[in-house]
Amino acid sequence: MNCFPCFSSHKSKKENGKREHDSSADDFIRSRMLGMEANQEEHAKIAAQKFSFRELAAATKNFRQECLLGEGGFGRVYKGTLQSSGQVVAVKQLDRNHMKECKEFLVEVARLSLLRHSNLVSLIGYCADGDQRLLVYEFLPGGSLEDNLLKSKDDKPEIDWLTRMKIAYGAAQALEYLHDKVDPPIIYCDLKSSNVLLDEEFNPKLSDIGLDKLGQSAENTSKQSRVMGTYGYSAPEYARSSILTTVADVYSFGVVLLELITGRRAVDTTKPANQQNLVAWAQPLFKEPKKFPEMADPVLKKQFPERGLNQAVAIAAMCLQDEATARPLMGDVVAALSFLSTASEENNIPPALPPSISSKLHCISTNLSLECGGDATEDKQM
Numbered sequence: 001m002n003c004f005p006c007f008s009s010h011k012s013k014k015e016n017g018k019r020e021h022d023s024s025a026d027d028f029i030r031s032r033m034l035g036m037e038a039n040q041e042e043h044a045k046i047a048a049q050k051f052s053f054r055e056l057a058a059a060t061k062n063f064r065q066e067c068l069l070g071e072g073g074f075g076r077v078y079k080g081t082l083q084s085s086g087q088v089v090a091v092k093q094l095d096r097n098h099m100k101e102c103k104e105f106l107v108e109v110a111r112l113s114l115l116r117h118s119n120l121v122s123l124i125g126y127c128a129d130g131d132q133r134l135l136v137y138e139f140l141p142g143g144s145l146e147d148n149l150l151k152s153k154d155d156k157p158e159i160d161w162l163t164r165m166k167i168a169y170g171a172a173q174a175l176e177y178l179h180d181k182v183d184p185p186i187i188y189c190d191l192k193s194s195n196v197l198l199d200e201e202f203n204p205k206l207s208d209i210g211l212d213k214l215g216q217s218a219e220n221t222s223k224q225s226r227v228m229g230t231y232g233y234s235a236p237e238y239a240r241s242s243i244l245t246t247v248a249d250v251y252s253f254g255v256v257l258l259e260l261i262t263g264r265r266a267v268d269t270t271k272p273a274n275q276q277n278l279v280a281w282a283q284p285l286f287k288e289p290k291k292f293p294e295m296a297d298p299v300l301k302k303q304f305p306e307r308g309l310n311q312a313v314a315i316a317a318m319c320l321q322d323e324a325t326a327r328p329l330m331g332d333v334v335a336a337l338s339f340l341s342t343a344s345e346e347n348n349i350p351p352a353l354p355p356s357i358s359s360k361l362h363c364i365s366t367n368l369s370l371e372c373g374g375d376a377t378e379d380k381q382m
């Protein structure tokens with residue numbers, strides 16, 4: 001028997017991430033708002049709070065350099081404190097070339113404000129004063145997964161195995177929500193460790209569900225105009241065709257999971273040529289389960305359950321299959337990770353999967369030409 005999980009593939013459940021949907025709430029908002037003038041009435045229909053530019057300037061000490069958290073593809077992000085409530089927030093000031101049209105901006109804010117999940121950074125409010133466009137998010141004090149896992153760790157505690165699995169589980173739940181619980185489904189587009197933010201307890205939240213991303217629903221994949229994704233994280237079919245689907249998100253998730261397992265960057269130009277691309281380095285190892293423990297991050301000092309490690313690598317291997325339709329659905333990844341992230345603190349061993357899940361997750365040795373190492377007890381886990 002083999003310990004690798006097999007998930008229902010995208011081909012069987014959905015065709016390339018597309019699915020039928022009825023007229024949804026956001027269609028309603030879009031149609032209503034595009035037909036209206038940008039006035040007070042429009043603002044009132046958005047769940048997020050409306051801020052004036054003056055309020056956000058005050059919150060960020062006039063966008064002072066010391067408040068700057070960083071700069072991304074859509075603009076600068078500042079840490080601020082709302083004077084009305086004392087709440088600490090992250091204020092994203094969009095570049096002038098994004099969302100100039102007030103109506104379009106408000107439509108996208110309305111869509112953003114409908115998203116609610118504990119593993120997504122919440123949108124608190126927005127500002128559309130003159131030509132200024134700003135978004136106000138909850139502030140995540142723990143920094144990004146990239147900061148914590150992959151950058152210099154002098155002043156940071158190492159992230160232990162179970163915490164890594166919990167981070168993977170939370171990020172997977174957020175993607176499952178966007179793919180399967182939102183209608184029409186939303187493709188995250190740019191999952192990478194710098195977009196996984198952490199709170200004080202290392203609970204992950206996906207950030208940067210940007211305006212372009214919300215404009216890119218699973219129904220309009222062929223309308224992709226701007227190059228999204230990040231080298232090292234993008235699915236091979238996206239590099240070939242520029243068409244994004246939910247299965248491309250599954251691939252990017254596989255890369256982040258592999259980063260969590262190995263402590264290596266998706267792309268690291270400081271490494272020897274054959275190790276610079278994480279997936280290319282890992283692919284041959286996926287065929288040699290006995291070598292899986294060698295893939296683990298050395299800073300873990302072998303403090304991980306071997307069965308859990310084998311299962312996590314197998315999930316990553318499933319997500320990273322070249323054949324897009326063979327990749328698992330995020331719902332199945334969530335089911336498997338829920339067990340890997342709930343090991344008892346005492347023995348750090350993930351519990352056996354219940355029959356209902358293990359029957360769903362049947363073996364994938366034929367897909368990946370893998371034979372699992374480990375003992376019979378381990379093999380029964382998945």
Ligand SMILES: Nc1ncnc2c1ncn2[C@@H]1O[C@H](COP(=O)(O)OP(=O)(O)OP(=O)(O)O)[C@@H](O)[C@H]1O
Nearest residue numbers: 069070071072073074077090137138139140144208
């Ligand atoms: N809600 C937040 N709480 C705390 N820090 C945040 C928050 N949102 C963004 N940041 C930080 O602000 C910086 C810029 O973030 P932003 O999302 O604009 O870009 P990015 O993720 O670095 O790049 P890209 O736009 O290519 O995804 C990053 O360091 C990020 O960790």
